[in-house]
Amino acid sequence: MTAKQRNTASAHTRRVHRQEFLAKTLLRLAAGIIIAILVVIIGYILYKGFVSDMLVKDKVMSVKSETVAFDEGQELAVIINDGLRADALTMEDLILLFNGRARNWGGITEQDMDIVTYTYGVGNSLRDQFDSVVLQDGKYREDMRVADSEQDMIEGVAQTKGAVGYISADTAAGLDYDGIMVVPVRRLSIILNPDALAAQKGKRLTQLTEEQVRSLFAGEVENWQEVGGIDLPVTTIAVRGDTALGTQFREAVMEGNPVSADRTARDQEELLTLLNGTPGAVTFDYYEQVHYEASRLAIDIEQREVGGNLSLHFILEVPKEGGTVGGISSIILNTVFMILLTLAIAVPIGVLAAVFLTEYSKQNLLMRILHFGTDTLAGIPSIIFGLFGYIFFSEYLGLGFSLISGTLTITLMILPTIVRTSVEAIKTVPMTYREGSLAVGATKWQTIRRVVLPAAMPGVLTGIILGVGRAVGETAALVYTMGSSYELAKSLMSSTRVLSVHLYYLIKEGLSFDRAFATATILIIIVLFVNFATNKLIGRMNKMAG
Amino acid sequence: MDTQCKLKITDLDLFYGDFQALQNVSMDINANEVMAFIGPSGCGKSTFIKTINRMNDLIPDVTIKGKVLYDGVDIYKDFDVIELRKQIGMVFQKPNPFPMTVYDNIAYGPRIHGVRDKKKLDDIVEQSLKGAALWDEVADRLHKPALGLSGGQQQRLCIARVLAVEPDVVLMDEPTSALDPISTAKIEDLIDELKKEYTIVIVTHNMQQAGRISDQTAFFLTGEVVETGPTEKIFYNPEDKRTEDYISGRFG
Numbered sequence: 001m002t003a004k005q006r007n008t009a010s011a012h013t014r015r016v017h018r019q020e021f022l023a024k025t026l027l028r029l030a031a032g033i034i035i036a037i038l039v040v041i042i043g044y045i046l047y048k049g050f051v052s053d054m055l056v057k058d059k060v061m062s063v064k065s066e067t068v069a070f071d072e073g074q075e076l077a078v079i080i081n082d083g084l085r086a087d088a089l090t091m092e093d094l095i096l097l098f099n100g101r102a103r104n105w106g107g108i109t110e111q112d113m114d115i116v117t118y119t120y121g122v123g124n125s126l127r128d129q130f131d132s133v134v135l136q137d138g139k140y141r142e143d144m145r146v147a148d149s150e151q152d153m154i155e156g157v158a159q160t161k162g163a164v165g166y167i168s169a170d171t172a173a174g175l176d177y178d179g180i181m182v183v184p185v186r187r188l189s190i191i192l193n194p195d196a197l198a199a200q201k202g203k204r205l206t207q208l209t210e211e212q213v214r215s216l217f218a219g220e221v222e223n224w225q226e227v228g229g230i231d232l233p234v235t236t237i238a239v240r241g242d243t244a245l246g247t248q249f250r251e252a253v254m255e256g257n258p259v260s261a262d263r264t265a266r267d268q269e270e271l272l273t274l275l276n277g278t279p280g281a282v283t284f285d286y287y288e289q290v291h292y293e294a295s296r297l298a299i300d301i302e303q304r305e306v307g308g309n310l311s312l313h314f315i316l317e318v319p320k321e322g323g324t325v326g327g328i329s330s331i332i333l334n335t336v337f338m339i340l341l342t343l344a345i346a347v348p349i350g351v352l353a354a355v356f357l358t359e360y361s362k363q364n365l366l367m368r369i370l371h372f373g374t375d376t377l378a379g380i381p382s383i384i385f386g387l388f389g390y391i392f393f394s395e396y397l398g399l400g401f402s403l404i405s406g407t408l409t410i411t412l413m414i415l416p417t418i419v420r421t422s423v424e425a426i427k428t429v430p431m432t433y434r435e436g437s438l439a440v441g442a443t444k445w446q447t448i449r450r451v452v453l454p455a456a457m458p459g460v461l462t463g464i465i466l467g468v469g470r471a472v473g474e475t476a477a478l479v480y481t482m483g484s485s486y487e488l489a490k491s492l493m494s495s496t497r498v499l500s501v502h503l504y505y506l507i508k509e510g511l512s513f514d515r516a517f518a519t520a521t522i523l524i525i526i527v528l529f530v531n532f533a534t535n536k537l538i539g540r541m542n543k544m545a546g
Numbered sequence: 547m548d549t550q551c552k553l554k555i556t557d558l559d560l561f562y563g564d565f566q567a568l569q570n571v572s573m574d575i576n577a578n579e580v581m582a583f584i585g586p587s588g589c590g591k592s593t594f595i596k597t598i599n600r601m602n603d604l605i606p607d608v609t610i611k612g613k614v615l616y617d618g619v620d621i622y623k624d625f626d627v628i629e630l631r632k633q634i635g636m637v638f639q640k641p642n643p644f645p646m647t648v649y650d651n652i653a654y655g656p657r658i659h660g661v662r663d664k665k666k667l668d669d670i671v672e673q674s675l676k677g678a679a680l681w682d683e684v685a686d687r688l689h690k691p692a693l694g695l696s697g698g699q700q701q702r703l704c705i706a707r708v709l710a711v712e713p714d715v716v717l718m719d720e721p722t723s724a725l726d727p728i729s730t731a732k733i734e735d736l737i738d739e740l741k742k743e744y745t746i747v748i749v750t751h752n753m754q755q756a757g758r759i760s761d762q763t764a765f766f767l768t769g770e771v772v773e774t775g776p777t778e779k780i781f782y783n784p785e786d787k788r789t790e791d792y793i794s795g796r797f798g
Contacts, residue, residue, distance in 0.1 A: 432642035436704065439599065440655040440711050441632035450658065455645050544645050544691050 042524060049521025052309040052514045057207055057300040060287050063252035064088040064184035067169040069244040071267075073129050077172030079154070081163040082181045085109050085313075090186045091287035094134050097164055100141035105162055106325035112317075118145045118156050118165030126150075130166055136292045154180060188249065189287045189298040195279040196224055196232055197299070205229030207300040214253065216282055219260025224280060237263045237283040239271050249284050310518040319486045324511060328502065328519060330488040335472065335498040335526075337489055338407055338482075342471050343464065346411045350418030351453070351460060357419075358426045359448055370419075377416040382470075385413045386477030394481055404492040406482025410474055414467035421466065425459020426452060458538040465534045469527060475500040499523050552577040552715060552745045553598060558612035560593060560602070567593050569769045571612070575762070580737060580746040582756035582777070585766030586797065591749045594766070595717050598747065599634040600627050616715075632659065635708030639720040641700035643692035643707075648675075648684050651692045651703060655711035670710050678706035679736050698729025705736065716740065718748040722755070734759050753793065757781055765789050 009017070067075040078089060086109050089097075096102040098117050105113040119140075120127040131138075145160075147153035150167050157163040158179030167175075172182050190213055197205055205228055208216075212227045217236055224232045238261035239246045245268065250259055263278070265271040268289055275281050275297075290298045317327030357370055389409030399405040429452050437447040453460075483495025486502065497505075499519060506516040553575040560568035568590050575581045583591040596602045597614060600621065614621050621630055632655075643651050652671045653661075661667060671688070675681035680702040684695070692703055701721060708716055718737075722730040737746055737759050750756050756763055757777065764774040765786075773780060773789045784790045791797060 430642075432638065432640065433644060435601070435604075435636075435638060436642040436644065436707070437654070438604070439601065439631060439636035439638075440658070440708060441628050441630075442655075442658045443628060446658050450654070451644055544647075544693075 045517060045520050045524060048513075048517035049310045049524075050308065051306065053304070053306045054514065055302055056305050057302050058090060058186075059092055059189055059290075059298045059300065060090045060186045061188045061190070061210060061213070061253065061301050062186065062303045062305075063188055063248075064186045065248060065252065066182060066184050067172070068130075068133065068166075068185055068187070069248065070129065070133075071244050074126065075169035076126065076129055076166050077169045077182050078164065078166050078185055079157050079172070079180050080165075080183050081157055081159075081161055082179055083161050084113070084164075084181075085111060086183055087307075088184045088186050091134075092291070094185065095288065095291060098134050098141065098144075099137075099139045100143075104325075106321055110325050112320040112325050113162035116143075116145065116160050116163040117141055118147050118153055118163060120153070121146055121148070126166065126168060133286075133288050136288065187286050187288075188253065188284055189290050190282065190284055190301060191275060191290050191297040192299055193275055193279055193281040194297065196229060196282065197297070198230065200230035203228075203230055205299070207302050209302045210253075213301065217249075217254060217259050217261075217284075218257060232280040235262045235278050235281040237261060237265060237271065237274050237278070237281050239265045239268065239283075239285075243267065245284075245286060253284070309514050310521050314518055315522065318488075324515075328486075328499070328515075328522070331486055331497055331499055331502050331519075332522065334403070334489050334496045335500075337403065338410065338496070338498055339468055339471055341403070341407045342410050342414065343468070345407070346415050346418055346467060347464060350415050350463075351422050354419050354422030354426055354460075355448055355453070357423055359444065359452070371423075374416040374419050377412075378420060382413055382474055383476045385409055386480045388412070389477060389481040400493065401481065401483030401495045402493045403482065403489045403496045406478045406496070406498075409477050409481045410471045413474065413477065414470055417467050417470070418460075418463045421463025422456070422460045425456035425463070428459065429455045458541050461534055461538055461541075465531060468530055472498075472523065472527060472530075473500055475504050479504065499526075549579070550577040551575070552617065553747075554613075554615040554618075555598075556613045556615070558594070558597065558610070558614065560590075560597060560611075561609040562605070563607045567769050568597075571771050573764055573771060573774050575745065575747060577745050578741055578743075579761040580741050580748060580759055581762045581764065582760035583747070583749045583764050583766055584751075584753055584756045585772075585792070587751070589766040590769040591766045592719050595719055595747060595749050596636075598715075598717055599631050599636055601636065603627065632711050633713050634715040634717060635711065635713040636717045636719065637701070637704050637708055637721050640724050641697060641704050643695070643700050643703050645691070645693060647689045648692045648695070648703065649688040652706050652710050655707060659711060674706040674710040675703075677709045677740070678702045679732065679739075680706055696729075698725050698732060701725060701729065701733060702736065705733075705740075713744065715745040715747065718746065720749050720751055723751055730755075765792060767792075 067077050069075050078094065080086065080089075084105060089108070093102075093108050097108075097115055098119075102108065102115060105111045105115060119130065145156060147156055147165065150171050153165045153167055154175070154177055157165045158177060175182065190208060192205075205224060208227060212221075215221050216227070216234065217238070219236070221227060221234050224230055224234055236259075238249070238259050241247065241250055250256070263274055263281075265274050265283075268285060271283055271285060272289070272293065275283050287298065314327040315332065316329050318330050319328055320326045357367060361367055386409065389405060389412070393399045393405040393408050394401060433451050433455060434447055437451045438444075442450070478498060478501050482498065482501065484497050484501065484505065485495040486497045489496040499522060503516060503519045503523065506512060506519060551574045555575075556572050558568055558571040559566065571594060583595065585591055593602070597610060598621075602608050602610065610622065616625065616630070616634070619625055644654065646654075649671055652674050653667045656667060656670050661670070672681060675684060680699060683699060684703075692700065695703060705716070705721075722733050725733070734755065737748070740746060741761075748756075748760065760777045762774065763777045763780040765772045765780060765788075767788060773784060773786045780789060781793055784793060
């Protein structure tokens with residue numbers, strides 16, 4: 001056979017090539033699946049951790065304006081101390097702030113700060129303007145602070161934490177003062193004639209999206225059925241375009257597109273009359289009008305709020321009010337305490353036990369028992385450790401729900417892992433190192449301490465990372481032994497909450513998935529960091545080993 | 547110079563469990579000489595050299611009968627094993643530096659025996675490395691990993707490590723069998739120098755090496771010493787026929 005003839009693939013060769021190709025494809029597929037899982041899970045959690053993207057329901061639309069406008073008189077601007085984190089305040093918020101129903105900013109900005117309201121003296125024109133809108137029923141807070149002038153107001157709000165006040169829009173336009181922020185106000189509500197909100201055959205209109213609002217006022221919707229309501233024709237009413245209300249609606253909501261109004265009202269009074277008289281009617285109005293006159297008619301507007309989630313202040317602030325306000329700084333610290341305490345107990349015991357097993361115990365039987373024991377313990381579900389910890393540490397030893405109870409439980413859980421990996425690591429250290437050491441007159445313990453253990457360090461550290469990973473992720477066992485207080489642990493006997501447990505409660509309560517994802521993101525970051533740091537350390541040790 | 551007897555071994559038997567590895571071994575090893583053990587593989591040379599510094603103690607199930615006298619003292623009865631190993635050092639077949647810096651490797655011995663003073667350690671490290679003919683090559687990389695050195699350098703490092711504890715006797719178990727010819731030559735020269743201050747016992751597979759560097763030679767065969775004597779005599783005028791056969795290469 002010539003070379004050319006030999007080169008032509010036989011049937012067998014072709015089959016083998018095919019198998020090779022198939023094998024490569026399968027391997028790539030498997031690897032791709034793993035990577036996809038990794039990217040999807042971690043990517044999704046990190047995304048939700050850093051970006052908050054939620055649908056919320058409010059009585060006012062999301063559109064906001066820098067000034068509070070009126071048909072007559074000065075426009076106002078609301079100012080707040082810049083320590084407050086708010087990109088807008090709803091008119092509902094303003095009313096609650098100034099009439100004293102809200103006591104703490106927590107409900108509005110999730111910050112634990114007392115509310116301090118500023119106003120002007122009676123008879124001040126700005127005050128009259130403000131009261132006509134925000135405090136129509138005359139119910140003022142007792143602890144309101146009075147400013148003599150706009151300058152006084154500005155200085156007061158700038159210096160007081162949690163302060164809110166108002167100035168004229170003209171002053172606000174040229175304002176550049178440290179400590180103060182002009183906060184836009186959301187004021188537009190959508191109100192319906194009661195007939196449109198009635199129930200019929202089990203169906204009832206309870207909310208509209210902002211898209212649906214635009215459709216309604218663009219004339220695209222004929223019947224309430226089309227937006228989830230009952231069978232009733234739609235009648236849109238709009239106030240004239242030359243009013244402050246009309247202008248704002250046309251510009252901000254309709255973005256300049258024409259408003260298709262079946263009826264037009266001259267002013268707000270006529271607006272409400274027309275609304276009450278026309279079945280199936282819908283219109284827009286300022287929230288304060290509706291709040292004081294006919295609040296039950298303002299319908300929930302479903303809006304999409306996108307913003308930042310995890311931030312530095314979330315990590316640094318202390319949680320309050322059951323964890324709904326503030327950050328999670330104390331919980332992070334509690335987690336760190338638990339990890340350090342666990343390692344402080346588990347590592348010495350685990351490593352020394354491993355040394356005994358490999359270096360000093362001659363009896364094979366003892367070795368076998370200990371091996372079997374640690375392997376079994378390592379496989380026991382962690383919830384069983386939780387049960388044991390609860391009965392033994394919390395109840396029998398009387399340690400209760402405390403940091404020490406939880407830590408001891410976790411220690412028991414990770415001890416087998418640490419012993420196992422340390423034993424393997426020590427066994428892998430070549431006999432030649434030991435011989436070299438003994439040959440210069442070292443004792444057995446000196447050899448272990450100075451040569452064997454340092455050489456086994458990479459393996460031992462790997463076992464420790466595995467242990468830390470398990471400890472950080474443990475939830476069930478800690479719920480039943482460590483307690484649930486989110487405050488910083490003051491002593492070993494304090495009831496404490498760690499990140500994983502906090503996440504458990506957040507999901508369970510279902511109040512804030514934003515916070516849940518932010519907490520999950522922090523957990524992932526901690527794990528990534530521990531792995532990264534330890535791998536670097538191991539890398540450095542391996543360099544020593546050549 | 548009188549030849550002083552450093553090590554006197556009398557009627558040594560060694561058993562691994564029931565198996566007898568060494569039978570009736572006796573010999574005298576003189577101070578400041580190089581004694582070479584030669585013989586085919588598995589004949590007990592390495593086992594025997596390890597009885598001199600009691601490294602066989604590490605192996606479970608080993609029984610030793612007979613006497614090993616070091617400067618007249620029975621090492622199995624009246625000698626602290628730690629002290630013994632300090633005075634009788636060992637270099638192994640495969641170089642085994644610790645996974646540490648060059649400096650820490652050499653300083654290891656002195657440190658475990660209590661030397662803490664940095665200046666003293668610096669001195670010891672330098673002297674030992676010079677004594678092992680390695681100083682010039684590593685003086686500028688004392689604090690780099692020892693495992694970065696070449697094979698021959700690593701072996702000289704191990705020799706320096708042993709010298710650092712100021713021994714009397716240096717045992718070498720096939721020290722050059724894992725090295726290239728040039729490193730081997732360097733170490734053979736070193737041994738020639740070392741014997742001025744130390745007593746050297748060397749196990750070697752390589753007959754020519756024994757011929758080159760040793761003063762006395764012992765020929766081992768299946769756990770027994772067939773013949774010992776001055777190297778020249780063993781090589782050119784052996785008394786036992788088995789010795790002659792081995793030397794002339796009739797079996798290996």
